[in-house]
Amino acid sequence: xxxxxxxxxxxxxxxxxxxxxxxxxxxxxxxxxxxxxxxxxxxxxxxxxxxxxxxxxxxxxxxxxxxxxxxxxxxxxxxxxxxxxxxxxxxxxxxxxxxxxxxxxxxx
Amino acid sequence: xxxxxxxxxxxxxxxxxxxxxxxxxxxxxxxxxxxxxxxxxxxxxxxxxxxxxxxxxxxxxxxxxxxxxxxxxxxxxxxxxxxxxxxxxxxxxxxxxxxxxxxxxxxxxxxxxxxxx
Numbered sequence: 001x002x003x004x005x006x007x008x009x010x011x012x013x014x015x016x017x018x019x020x021x022x023x024x025x026x027x028x029x030x031x032x033x034x035x036x037x038x039x040x041x042x043x044x045x046x047x048x049x050x051x052x053x054x055x056x057x058x059x060x061x062x063x064x065x066x067x068x069x070x071x072x073x074x075x076x077x078x079x080x081x082x083x084x085x086x087x088x089x090x091x092x093x094x095x096x097x098x099x100x101x102x103x104x105x106x107x108x
Numbered sequence: 109x110x111x112x113x114x115x116x117x118x119x120x121x122x123x124x125x126x127x128x129x130x131x132x133x134x135x136x137x138x139x140x141x142x143x144x145x146x147x148x149x150x151x152x153x154x155x156x157x158x159x160x161x162x163x164x165x166x167x168x169x170x171x172x173x174x175x176x177x178x179x180x181x182x183x184x185x186x187x188x189x190x191x192x193x194x195x196x197x198x199x200x201x202x203x204x205x206x207x208x209x210x211x212x213x214x215x216x217x218x219x220x221x222x223x224x225x
Contacts, residue, residue, distance in 0.1 A: 031210075033214070035216075040221075041218070041219075042196075042198060042216050042217065042218045042219045043151070043198065043216045045214075045215075045216075088150055088151075090151075092210075092211070092214075094156075094164065094210055094211055095141060095153045095156055095164050095166070095211075096141070096143070096151070096153065096200070096214065097153065098143075098150035098151050098152070099150055100149075100150055101149070101150050
């Protein structure tokens with residue numbers, strides 16, 4: 001059974017700091033997505049990673065994919081309060097298998 | 109450009125009742141997938157519909173059933189509701205590549221919050 005694990009599950013970080021969220025998965029896939037979810041809301045698409053070595057950046061967030069290691073990372077640079085949310089990675093095996101989620105809290 | 113539309117947005121039902129949730133896909137998409145997200149957890153895949161047929165199914169009991177219409181819209185039906193069915197139900201539409209038969213461009217709706225009391 002495919003497993004998608006994220007760590008950490010909870011991240012409390014100070015504004016201005018950097019941190020990385022990790023997403024490990026247990027089966028072969030060359031398609032992985034990152035989503036943001038605010039409390040009580042639906043999923044907002046952040047990144048679509050479609051090949052080994054893919055790297056995408058948007059503002060203070062950068063995502064990468066290593067299909068050989070079955071690992072994706074979401075790097076946060078100089079965090080701001082507006083980034084506080086839950087972040088999910090999802091592996092595409094023609095259906096999306098979501099990770100456990102990382103709840104990010106950014107404080108002053 | 110209309111995205112994915114789900115209805116209703118909120119719903120309260122009693123144990124044992126039945127519920128129907130609706131989803132209209134993004135324009136140009138032909139596939140609809142349903143996910144259940146319990147509080148504090150990641151979304152779990154329920155099933156996927158393509159060409160009016162159930163294409164894939166996750167680990168959900170037969171109480172969960174669905175349908176896709178010729179206009180690609182979809183319904184999710186849950187019978188004999190349990191308290192544990194309380195969750196946010198998300199619909200995602202996508203387009204199947206004619207050569208690869210893989211799904212591309214998942215777009216999520218805003219969800220239906222179901223509370224079973």
